[in-house]
Amino acid sequence: MALLKISEPGKRQSAINTKPAVGIDLGTTNSLISSGYRGNIEVLADTSGQFLLPSVVRYGKGVRPIVGWMAKEAAIGDPQNTVSSIKRLLGRGTSEVENMPQFEQYTFDASRDEGAPAIITEAGVKDPIQVSADILSELLSRAHDYIGEDIEGAVITVPAYFNDAQRQQTKEAANLIGLPVLRLLNEPTAAAIAYGLDSKEEGNVIVYDLGGGTFDVSLLCLKKGVFEVLATGGDTALGGDDFDYILSNWIAKQVYSDENPILEERGRLIAYANSVKHHLSLHESADLEFNNWRGSLNRKEFLEMCEPLVKKTINTCRRVLRDASLSVEQIDNIVMVGGSTRMPIVRQALESYFGRAPLAAIDPDKVVAMGAGIQAEVLAGNKSDNDFLLLDVNPLSLGIETMGELVEKIIPRNTTIPVAKAQEFTTFKDGQTSMIIHVVQGERELVSDCRSLARFELGGIPKMVAGAAKIRVTFQVDADGLLSVVAQELSTLKMSEIQVKPSFGLDAKAIEEMLRSSHQNAELDMELRAIKEAQIEGRQLIDAINSAREIDGDLLDELGHNHLDNLMHELSENISNGTIEEIREATERLNRVSSDFAASRMDLHIGHALKGEAIDNIDR
Amino acid sequence: MQSIKKNFFEFFELSESYDLDIEELSERYHELQKEFHPDKNFSETEAEKMRSVQLASFANEAYETLRSPLKRAAYILTIRGYDAELVDQSDLGMDLLIEQMRLRETLEELPKDESAFPDLEKLKKEVKEKLRTKQSNFALDAREENFVNAKKTFHELQFLYKLMLEIEENEELRLDY
Numbered sequence: 001m002a003l004l005k006i007s008e009p010g011k012r013q014s015a016i017n018t019k020p021a022v023g024i025d026l027g028t029t030n031s032l033i034s035s036g037y038r039g040n041i042e043v044l045a046d047t048s049g050q051f052l053l054p055s056v057v058r059y060g061k062g063v064r065p066i067v068g069w070m071a072k073e074a075a076i077g078d079p080q081n082t083v084s085s086i087k088r089l090l091g092r093g094t095s096e097v098e099n100m101p102q103f104e105q106y107t108f109d110a111s112r113d114e115g116a117p118a119i120i121t122e123a124g125v126k127d128p129i130q131v132s133a134d135i136l137s138e139l140l141s142r143a144h145d146y147i148g149e150d151i152e153g154a155v156i157t158v159p160a161y162f163n164d165a166q167r168q169q170t171k172e173a174a175n176l177i178g179l180p181v182l183r184l185l186n187e188p189t190a191a192a193i194a195y196g197l198d199s200k201e202e203g204n205v206i207v208y209d210l211g212g213g214t215f216d217v218s219l220l221c222l223k224k225g226v227f228e229v230l231a232t233g234g235d236t237a238l239g240g241d242d243f244d245y246i247l248s249n250w251i252a253k254q255v256y257s258d259e260n261p262i263l264e265e266r267g268r269l270i271a272y273a274n275s276v277k278h279h280l281s282l283h284e285s286a287d288l289e290f291n292n293w294r295g296s297l298n299r300k301e302f303l304e305m306c307e308p309l310v311k312k313t314i315n316t317c318r319r320v321l322r323d324a325s326l327s328v329e330q331i332d333n334i335v336m337v338g339g340s341t342r343m344p345i346v347r348q349a350l351e352s353y354f355g356r357a358p359l360a361a362i363d364p365d366k367v368v369a370m371g372a373g374i375q376a377e378v379l380a381g382n383k384s385d386n387d388f389l390l391l392d393v394n395p396l397s398l399g400i401e402t403m404g405e406l407v408e409k410i411i412p413r414n415t416t417i418p419v420a421k422a423q424e425f426t427t428f429k430d431g432q433t434s435m436i437i438h439v440v441q442g443e444r445e446l447v448s449d450c451r452s453l454a455r456f457e458l459g460g461i462p463k464m465v466a467g468a469a470k471i472r473v474t475f476q477v478d479a480d481g482l483l484s485v486v487a488q489e490l491s492t493l494k495m496s497e498i499q500v501k502p503s504f505g506l507d508a509k510a511i512e513e514m515l516r517s518s519h520q521n522a523e524l525d526m527e528l529r530a531i532k533e534a535q536i537e538g539r540q541l542i543d544a545i546n547s548a549r550e551i552d553g554d555l556l557d558e559l560g561h562n563h564l565d566n567l568m569h570e571l572s573e574n575i576s577n578g579t580i581e582e583i584r585e586a587t588e589r590l591n592r593v594s595s596d597f598a599a600s601r602m603d604l605h606i607g608h609a610l611k612g613e614a615i616d617n618i619d620r
Numbered sequence: 621m622q623s624i625k626k627n628f629f630e631f632f633e634l635s636e637s638y639d640l641d642i643e644e645l646s647e648r649y650h651e652l653q654k655e656f657h658p659d660k661n662f663s664e665t666e667a668e669k670m671r672s673v674q675l676a677s678f679a680n681e682a683y684e685t686l687r688s689p690l691k692r693a694a695y696i697l698t699i700r701g702y703d704a705e706l707v708d709q710s711d712l713g714m715d716l717l718i719e720q721m722r723l724r725e726t727l728e729e730l731p732k733d734e735s736a737f738p739d740l741e742k743l744k745k746e747v748k749e750k751l752r753t754k755q756s757n758f759a760l761d762a763r764e765e766n767f768v769n770a771k772k773t774f775h776e777l778q779f780l781y782k783l784m785l786e787i788e789e790n791e792e793l794r795l796d797y
Contacts, residue, residue: 322788389659418677419677420677
């Protein structure tokens with residue numbers, strides 16, 4: 001049993017534990033650190049009073065890395081040695097970087113074909129773990145100024161969609177500077193913690209996170225210290241940058257005759273658009289001046305320009321609500337995260353959709369770091385009364401490949417984990433003794449459109465006619481989101497199993513892409529599914545006739561064989577190239593003709609059975 | 621000690637009833653998860669860890685089933701020995717089929733863009749109202765242990781839920797996803 005320490009009057013009140021802990025929001029564009037300080041959780045500022053630390057590191061020859069504002073300023077003059085947005089590279093492979101234009105200016109170390117992409121700088125080769133570690137180190141030294149050197153550990157936040165590799169590398173970055181990780185916490189949960197536990201709110205909460213380059217929505221249910229994630233959604237290619245881009249295009253149109261100014265003007269224009277956007281967050285209108293052009297813009301005009309973007313985010317909210325079977329009236333609070341939620345047009349859109357004003361008590365830039373700080377205090381034992389539990393969900397559906405490359409979903413997306421679900425399958429061919437279990441992830445109906453996670457074989461199935469064997473496939477997802485799959489043949493109880501990491505290598509962008517295409521293709525999928533099913537039916541009929549002919553071929557004369565051959569040939573042609581109607585018609589024709597053959601087989605076998613032949617010999 | 625052999629109602633220590641107090645259910649679920657969840661059972665042995673995952677999974681499944689009005693109805697029929705998946709044609713009255721056709725036609729005739737949202741909302745409201753009526757019918761049937769009637773009502777609920785799903789899919793098709 002732990003003994004309670006009694007602190008002396010006037011000493012630090014939170015002295016239940018000995019050491020303070022920190023919460024870190026390690027962001028793509030900016031990072032923050034918070035800690036229990038002077039009895040409250042506070043986001044810590046640097047010596048000039050700035051809370052945000054730009055997640056930018058400059059690596060100069062023979063000097064210590066420079067992190068933050070100074071590095072950000074240097075990025076324009078020294079782009080090759082100044083690394084920004086490194087979070088996007090965490091957990092990535094070298095080959096993936098080629099498709100990311102924002103990293104064009106860097107020279108990557110070509111000698112590493114496998115593993116993490118590493119950037120060649122004047123100070124040596126830097127991989128994403130090293131760069132993240134340098135950012136963490138800068139934040140930590142800030143904390144040392146406030147709370148001393150002796151720190152219990154950190155809670156670091158990650159996007160809810162971060163996969164296993166990305167989480168692992170975030171941890172490694174902390175390990176590199178000797179900072180113990182108490183927990184990796186999902187960003188929306190951290191935001192909800194910041195509001196939920198501080199102000200003791202209960203109910204359904206939408207966390208709307210519009211950052212510089214990404215957008216996430218989570219629906220959480222808070223009740224007596226339990227955070228239940230009901231549904232998640234988002235867009236990894238939508239953020240404040242897109243508003244800047246639209247505004248810069250509009251300005252370009254006023255200044256130049258077309259929207260495409262020369263490249264160096266482009267950078268200046270976007271920076272100018274960004275400052276106009278900030279101005280419009282505080283004022284109703286802005287006077288504009290760029291080169292020799294002068295003009296003005298008000299909020300309403302800006303809203304009209306950006307309406308498609310805002311609408312897109314509202315539609316994502318709509319879908320998340322739908323996934324959770326909740327209506328807007330059932331939402332009790334809207335938590336805003338990310339600097340872009342400062343835009344009044346975003347707040348107004350949220351307010352009009354949800355019918356209530358979003359929470360604005362905590363600075364949207366600080367809210368995630370605040371939540372991390374609170375969780376850090378809890379885990380370090382400094383706040384034992386706030387004992388909460390997080391019930392998370394799996395972001396994408398998990399399923400198995402069935403006949404005809406179709407996907408059978410076993411665990412649908414947004415199911416609370418841990419979870420175990422079983423489904424029974426059967427064999428496709430007579431005498432089939434093994435079965436390939438192909439595990440896939442995604443929302444689409446065809447295997448080729450989903451992500452393949454694992455493939456394994458269940459052998460030793462006793463020989464039976466098609467459809468007689470029973471194979472139970474069980475999917476189990478544990479609390480960390482790790483999937484294991486077990487396949488078992490129910491008559492022999494023979495088992496085969498595999499462990500897979502469902503999100504490994506599947507980044508937020510890919511999840512987004514798969515979700516998006518699943519919606520666009522819902523109708524297409526239905527058609528494809530229908531045609532696949534017709535093809536399967538056709539092939540099954542051909543297989544059945546072939547195996548019947550092997551046994552009882554002598555029941556047919558040459559003409560009969562030819563007739564079947566022709567129809568079977570016609571059917572297989574249609575299976576490969578025909579329309580769904582053609583396949584169905586050809587199947588029907590073959591079915592009709594072969595039914596006489598089937599009838600004579602039946603007569604023969606009944607005759608055998610009546611003569612006392614063993615049943616086994618009938619179906620060799 | 622909780623056992624995964626119990627039925628879902630027993631597991632949550634609730635009496636078997638369709639009129640479930642969802643608040644109470646979720647409270648019981650949260651209490652149990654605070655006890656079972658792997659995050660609450662850190663430094664245990666492998667066997668205890670496994671048990672924790674199994675119990676937490678079972679709690680999730682039980683909660684998911686009882687929370688959903690349709691799944692809860694099917695579950696009550698199942699534990700009473702009725703096959704909820706088997707639809708007997710005679711269970712479906714002519715009135716039901718005609719009404720379903722009318723509702724479906726209304727849905728199909730809506731414009732294929734966002735201008736349909738208010739009408740979709742209206743249709744949703746109508747179906748929701750019907751769902752509510754059928755749910756109280758089911759509750760009554762179950763309370764009176766008239767499971768033959770309950771099964772008929774369940775199939776009516778299935779139709780309405782399917783329609784609701786289609787309305788929502790229609791909504792989705794009209795979003796820019």
